Amino acid sequence: MTTGGHGTDGVERRGLMFVLSSPSGAGKTTLSRLLIERMPGLKMSVSATTRAMRPGEVNGKDYTFVDKTTFDAMVKADELLEWATVFDNSYGTPRGPVDAALSAGQDVLFDIDWQGTQQLKQKARADVVSVFILPPSAADLEKRLHSRAQDSDEVIRKRMSRASDEMSHWAEYDYIVINHDVDEAFAEVQSILKAERLKRERRIGLVGFVRSLQAQLQG
Numbered sequence: 001m002t003t004g005g006h007g008t009d010g011v012e013r014r015g016l017m018f019v020l021s022s023p024s025g026a027g028k029t030t031l032s033r034l035l036i037e038r039m040p041g042l043k044m045s046v047s048a049t050t051r052a053m054r055p056g057e058v059n060g061k062d063y064t065f066v067d068k069t070t071f072d073a074m075v076k077a078d079e080l081l082e083w084a085t086v087f088d089n090s091y092g093t094p095r096g097p098v099d100a101a102l103s104a105g106q107d108v109l110f111d112i113d114w115q116g117t118q119q120l121k122q123k124a125r126a127d128v129v130s131v132f133i134l135p136p137s138a139a140d141l142e143k144r145l146h147s148r149a150q151d152s153d154e155v156i157r158k159r160m161s162r163a164s165d166e167m168s169h170w171a172e173y174d175y176i177v178i179n180h181d182v183d184e185a186f187a188e189v190q191s192i193l194k195a196e197r198l199k200r201e202r203r204i205g206l207v208g209f210v211r212s213l214q215a216q217l218q219g
């Protein structure tokens, strides 16, 4: 699925798909923004959704907001790499920008639910690194949903009642991070990405690099 880009050490590497999932409000968006700000070579996948725009959200940046007819047409035209119904709305990952970023040697960051993660893994298991973010407690999760101040009480109730279901998929993920403190959780997620970038299997330029080292040593 992916071609190669170059790591900071100049060795060619396959791009990876870095997935964050969690129950609503555990902190995926917060951690994603920090990752994009601080990790060069990482591009955010902007999902399409039929959900209404929240105050402060920007069309094309936070999501591409579309109506249901447009979303269904995207599914039919096979324009989505994965898609799912979450909290009664449709969400999906446009395929084009992901393919373009991976082909340009970038890694791609996804903020998607467990259904989307399963679909990505079915398509490209070796290139997917998945992280599940847990809140420190149910009370903290509820407090965070309220403190975000962007959803009605009814929407928050619905998201809290679905949190346990979403959380039941934690064991399908490669890594688990408990988001007590944003800085600590960010440091953990950043370490995972840095280590995964160094995995031997992804570093397709290593064979050539080692051969050239050996030639120098023999030479």
Ligand SMILES: Nc1ncnc2c1ncn2[C@@H]1O[C@H](COP(=O)(O)OP(=O)(O)OP(=O)(O)O)[C@@H](O)[C@H]1O
Residues within 6 Å of the ligand: 022, 023, 024, 025, 026, 027, 028, 029, 030, 031, 144, 145, 147, 148, 149, 179, 180, 181, 182
């Ligand atoms: N470690 C933390 N401590 C306190 N507040 C936090 C922490 N992490 C995130 N928050 C706050 O919790 C709220 C929810 O966070 P965020 O929007 O990142 O969650 P999310 O997982 O992306 O939710 P959703 O799935 O609904 O998009 C935000 O107001 C955010 O600032």
Ligand SMILES: Nc1nc2c(ncn2[C@@H]2O[C@H](COP(=O)(O)O)[C@@H](O)[C@H]2O)c(=O)[nH]1
Residues within 6 Å of the ligand: 021, 022, 023, 024, 028, 047, 048, 051, 082, 083, 084, 086, 087, 091, 092, 093, 111, 112, 113, 114, 115, 116, 117
């Ligand atoms: N399978 C997918 N899930 C997605 C996608 N984009 C977002 N999401 C998930 O939906 C919920 C709700 O998000 P919100 O912005 O309305 O709070 C959350 O779990 C997201 O991770 C997607 O493209 N595919």
